[in-house]
Amino acid sequence: MLIFTLRRLNLFLFTMLILSILSFSLSFLFPGEQIINISGQINATPEGIELVALEYGKHESLITQYWIYLNQLFEGNWGVSMTSQLPIYGEILNHLPATIELTMTALFIAMVTGIPIGFIAAINHRKKADDFILSFAMIGYSIPIFWLGLLTILIFSIQLGWLPSAGQISLLYEIKQVTGIQFIDILLSDSPYKWQAFQNASSHIILPSCVVALAPATIFIRLARTSMLNVLDTHYIKAAMAKGLTFQQIIYRHAIRNALVNVIRDVGLQFANLVTLAMVTEVIFSWPGIGRWLIESIYQRDYTAIQGGLLALSCFIFLVHILTDFIYATLNPLARETHRGPQ
Amino acid sequence: MNILDIRNLSIKLLTSTTPILAVDRVSLAMKEGEVRGLVGESGSGKSLLAQAIVGVLDDKWQVDADRFHWRGIDLMRLSVDERKKVISKDVAMIFQEPMACLDPTTTIGAQLEEAVDDEQLTGYFWQRKQQRKLAAANLLHKVGIKHHEVCTKSYPHQLTEALCQRVMIAMALAKRPILLIADEPTAAMESTNQNQIFRLLASLNQLKNMSILLISHDLENVTHWTNTITVMYSGQFVEAGTTQHIFNKPYHPYTRALVDSSPKANMQIPMKSRLMTLPGSIPILQHLPIGCRLGPRCPKAQKACVQAPKVKNYHGHQVSCHYSLKGSY
Ligand SMILES: Nc1ncnc2c1ncn2[C@@H]1O[C@H](COP(=O)(O)OP(=O)(O)O)[C@@H](O)[C@H]1O
Ligand code: SF4
Ligand SMILES: [Mg+2]
Numbered sequence: 001m002l003i004f005t006l007r008r009l010n011l012f013l014f015t016m017l018i019l020s021i022l023s024f025s026l027s028f029l030f031p032g033e034q035i036i037n038i039s040g041q042i043n044a045t046p047e048g049i050e051l052v053a054l055e056y057g058k059h060e061s062l063i064t065q066y067w068i069y070l071n072q073l074f075e076g077n078w079g080v081s082m083t084s085q086l087p088i089y090g091e092i093l094n095h096l097p098a099t100i101e102l103t104m105t106a107l108f109i110a111m112v113t114g115i116p117i118g119f120i121a122a123i124n125h126r127k128k129a130d131d132f133i134l135s136f137a138m139i140g141y142s143i144p145i146f147w148l149g150l151l152t153i154l155i156f157s158i159q160l161g162w163l164p165s166a167g168q169i170s171l172l173y174e175i176k177q178v179t180g181i182q183f184i185d186i187l188l189s190d191s192p193y194k195w196q197a198f199q200n201a202s203s204h205i206i207l208p209s210c211v212v213a214l215a216p217a218t219i220f221i222r223l224a225r226t227s228m229l230n231v232l233d234t235h236y237i238k239a240a241m242a243k244g245l246t247f248q249q250i251i252y253r254h255a256i257r258n259a260l261v262n263v264i265r266d267v268g269l270q271f272a273n274l275v276t277l278a279m280v281t282e283v284i285f286s287w288p289g290i291g292r293w294l295i296e297s298i299y300q301r302d303y304t305a306i307q308g309g310l311l312a313l314s315c316f317i318f319l320v321h322i323l324t325d326f327i328y329a330t331l332n333p334l335a336r337e338t339h340r341g342p343q
Numbered sequence: 344m345n346i347l348d349i350r351n352l353s354i355k356l357l358t359s360t361t362p363i364l365a366v367d368r369v370s371l372a373m374k375e376g377e378v379r380g381l382v383g384e385s386g387s388g389k390s391l392l393a394q395a396i397v398g399v400l401d402d403k404w405q406v407d408a409d410r411f412h413w414r415g416i417d418l419m420r421l422s423v424d425e426r427k428k429v430i431s432k433d434v435a436m437i438f439q440e441p442m443a444c445l446d447p448t449t450t451i452g453a454q455l456e457e458a459v460d461d462e463q464l465t466g467y468f469w470q471r472k473q474q475r476k477l478a479a480a481n482l483l484h485k486v487g488i489k490h491h492e493v494c495t496k497s498y499p500h501q502l503t504e505a506l507c508q509r510v511m512i513a514m515a516l517a518k519r520p521i522l523l524i525a526d527e528p529t530a531a532m533e534s535t536n537q538n539q540i541f542r543l544l545a546s547l548n549q550l551k552n553m554s555i556l557l558i559s560h561d562l563e564n565v566t567h568w569t570n571t572i573t574v575m576y577s578g579q580f581v582e583a584g585t586t587q588h589i590f591n592k593p594y595h596p597y598t599r600a601l602v603d604s605s606p607k608a609n610m611q612i613p614m615k616s617r618l619m620t621l622p623g624s625i626p627i628l629q630h631l632p633i634g635c636r637l638g639p640r641c642p643k644a645q646k647a648c649v650q651a652p653k654v655k656n657y658h659g660h661q662v663s664c665h666y667s668l669k670g671s672y
Contacts, residue, residue, distance in 0.1 A: 239398045243458050243514065244431035249502035253457065254446045261448060331496040334447055 004329055008322055015318055023311040024069050030303040034058075038069070040080040040088065040304030073311075079304040081297070088308040090296035092290060096312055097180030098168055102280045105205055105273065106212035113215035115263055118224025119256065120225035125229060133221060140218040147278050149211045149284035156207060163207050166286040170204075173197040208285040216274045220263065227262040231255050261332045275317055346554060347373040347522060350410035354391050354578075356628065357403050366391055366578040366634075367403075369663075373522060376552045379546070380565040380586070382601070383575035386625045389558045390439060392575070393524045397436045398427045414521075416488070435515035436524040441507040445499035451510055452495025453647065455479035458517035482513040486543060509534070509654050512543065523547070524556045531670040541568050562598075563605035566590050574598050577625055577636040579651070584660035592661040594669045596643045597621075635664070 027038040036042060039052045053059070057068040072078070078088035121133040157165035168182060169175070173193060176187050186197050231237065232255060240250045279291030286292070290309055297305035329335045366388040373379055381389050395406045404425035411418045413433070420424045438444045446454060456475040459482075464474045476495075483491040486509040499507060508528055515523055525544060529537040533556040545568055547553050561566045565572070572589045574581040574597065582595040593599045600621045623640045632638050641648065647665045654663045662669070 233401075235438055235440060235443040236446045238394070239436075239438055239511075240446070241399045241427075242397045242431065242436045242438075244428075244460075244518065245457065249457070254449065257448050258446065332448060334500055 001329070004335065008325060012318070012322055016315070019311060019314050019318075020070060020073065021066070023307055024066050026307050026310070027303070030306075032303065034086050036082075037286045037303045037307070038079060040082045040085070040302075042082045043085070050160075063271040078308040081305045082302040083297075083300050088305055091293065091305070092308060092312045093180065093294045095288060095290040096316065098182070098287060099275075099278060099282070099291055099313075100207055100316065101181055101183065102205065102212065102282065102287060102289055103271075103275055105234065106278065107216070107267075107274060109213040109284045110207055110216040110220055110274070111267070113213070114220025114259075115224040115260070117217075118221040118263075119228050119251075119259065121225045122228030122232065122259075123222065123251065125232075130225075134225075137218040140214050143214065145215065145280050146284060148214065149208075149281055152207055153284070164204050165207065168204055168288055169197065173200060208281050208287055211284075212274060212278045212281050215277060216270050219270055219273075220267075223266050224259060228255060228259040230262070234258075238256065242317040254330055264324060264328045264331060268324040270321045271324070272317050275313065309336065344375065345372045346375050346414050347371070348410060348412040349408060350396065352392065352406065352408040352411065354388070354395055354400070355405040355407075355448060357405055362405065363579065364631070365628055366395070367651070369575060369578070369580045370583075371556075371573055373554050373556060375521075376548070376554055378555045378557060378569045380546050380562075380569035380572040380594055381556055381558045381575065382562045382565065383560065383581070384577075384625045385560050386577070387575045388578040389560075389575060390526055391578075393436060393526050393556070393558060395624070396430070396524065397417060397434055398423070398430055399436075419488050432518065432523065433521040435518060435520035435522075437508070437511040437526060437528055439526045439530060441511045442499055442504055444511060445507060447499055449498075450481055450495065451497050451499065451502070452476070455482060455495065455510070455514055455517065458514045460518050478517070479513075482517055483510070485516060486510075486511070486513045487539070503530055505540070508532070508540060509543075512540075516547070519551075520553060522554045522556065524558070526558045526596070527560065528557070530560075537564075544568070562590075562601045574601070577631065579636050580661075580663050581637075581662075582662045584658075584662075587656070588660050592672050594657070594660065594667040595664050596641050596666075596668065597637050599668060600642075 003022050024038075027034050030037045033049075035049060035053050035058055036044075037058060041048060041052050044052065055068075056072070057065050060068075076089045078092070080087050081091060082320060084091075094328070117133055119132045124130045153165040156163045173186075173191070173196070175182065175189055175191070175197060178188050182201055186194060186201060189197075191197065201246070237250060237254060240254055245253070275291070279286065279290070279295060282289040282292035283295055290313060294306065294309040294313070296302075297309060349371045351368040351370060352366065353364060355362040356365050362544070365435065369388075369392060371379075371381070371392070381392070383389055384390070391400070391404070394400050395404070400406065408419060413429060416429060421429065445451070454513055456479045459478045461471075463473050464478075469477070479495060480491040481641050483494055488494050488506070488509055494502070494506070496509070497650075502510070512528075523544075528544070529540050537566065544555055544557070548555050557565050557569055562572070562574075566586050566589075569586050571583065571585050573583040574589065574595065576597050582589065582598045584594075589598060590602060593602055599653075604620045621640045626632060626636065634651050635641070635644070638644045638648045643664075643666045645666065650665075652663050654661050654667045655667065657669060
């Protein structure tokens, strides 16, 4: 396990290095002055620009510039937004938690619905249920997300009036920010309307997270189905059958865990996809997350914001990836790789 | 009295076009306490036959038989589930490739414990877990694994192939089977380990009077341990008889070739001379010859061989060949 952790850590550092280099080079690739792109000081006087240039080591070699950029990143100086002149770092801290909340909820929904349905399909292989689930997955996967988002708003918010269509929580509730993750903040707060606020926030997250979850859930259906079919075809399932275990025992004791191991491995990969869907959904549902903020920045050609937002989002995606890797390793003894020879 | 009596068992592989007859009317009988070898080249359908007996073939295979009796019970009359129940109570199987037959994400101990029958446990349900543990440890001792604590905590990939095979045998013993089917139990093992496994099986046969169907692709390897041998080739029955008969006086050209190609039977031939072998190799499932499937490789083949031969019985020595070698001894 130690070696596994070290290996992941190594991968993490290396990927962070690449990401920061990418982010740094973006400031050169975007149109306009590099020093303005990187700092966001769009209204500064020539003297002010010169000061900023000194601060970023503009007159040194590229390597030194990159090094200074890294130091700035760690100090929390990510530049200011070109449009609002607010510090990017603060903006990201404000917006990222909402996205974390939305994507994590969506991932959870996608997994707890998609994986069992996929297993059911595999167990009923070559039967009606399997065909039905597969075609459902196909349709679910091909529905465009913006259309689905608008459709759900039309049905559940406007016609039925069951669920709110915009925002993260009703403006009536004032929640003090502690961690940034709203649900946790609500639970931490000492407001007398804590539970109402909690309910309100829950009803706000249902629609957008379900919309985000649909396509990944269909992918999980297919992954889980394939994985379960492979497992059911293995020798150890046959051997368990010969042992005299019932089909249910085989499924619960052996098949599910082994199939799950293979699905978990791919969750990390699917997560990037899910974040992209979440960005679009945030716009539709006016969710105050980093995706919406980033898309707005793209519209406004706010290069500094784009740069910082991309860096933050990709770090987040990568962290989740590593996290799923660890879950995979705890489930799968083969990935942990320690050899022991009794006798 | 035969405990297992199989007459003309066929296994078809159902494909999108015509079904392929992978095993073609093979008969097999086992007496109580007997060790029978099932021998044939790789790809002769030995594993298929064994899996058909224990009923673990999936639904792309179709199994038919004229007669399939287990201890007097006609299994063909039972439903699939009932058949499985009867068989899995008394028959245990150890598969080829032991490592692949153990669940990689579950510890050996847990897998052993679940093989222990509920009927063997006596205590109340809160005592059962402990009893299962004990039973698992005992099983490991029986197959000669002394340090059971280390073994039960390990995952399959942490053990060697030979240890896994012992664990598989221990699992098979858990339900105290009357018949043990061992599918190439020593394949890919060093010869010292091979002998240990064979000796273990032989002692189980003698102490528990357990019948064993010992499957192997190597005739010579099993002759020392078996009473009787059945030979198969490409899914067809070839010859069955006592080990002495099969090894010393084979009636079938294929068995003759197997014996001739084994070094032990050829101690007297000069060093570095060529061993007799049949030309060619076993046909693949998609291109099976009609009639006697040995035809294209058989030194004695004649026109009649395009018809599959009938099994002839000479005092319990059965052979399936139009031109058997019986007259040549
Ligand atoms: N799952 C399978 N799908 C298709 N063909 C198979 C399968 N398993 C075995 N066969 C074929 O059936 C024949 C008999 O296989 P098998 O019983 O494993 O032979 P043996 O155990 O004697 O080496 C071989 O030709 C093999 O290619
Ligand atoms: S039946 Fe013919 S082809 Fe088959 S083994 Fe006998 S002689 Fe050879
Ligand atoms: Mg085999």
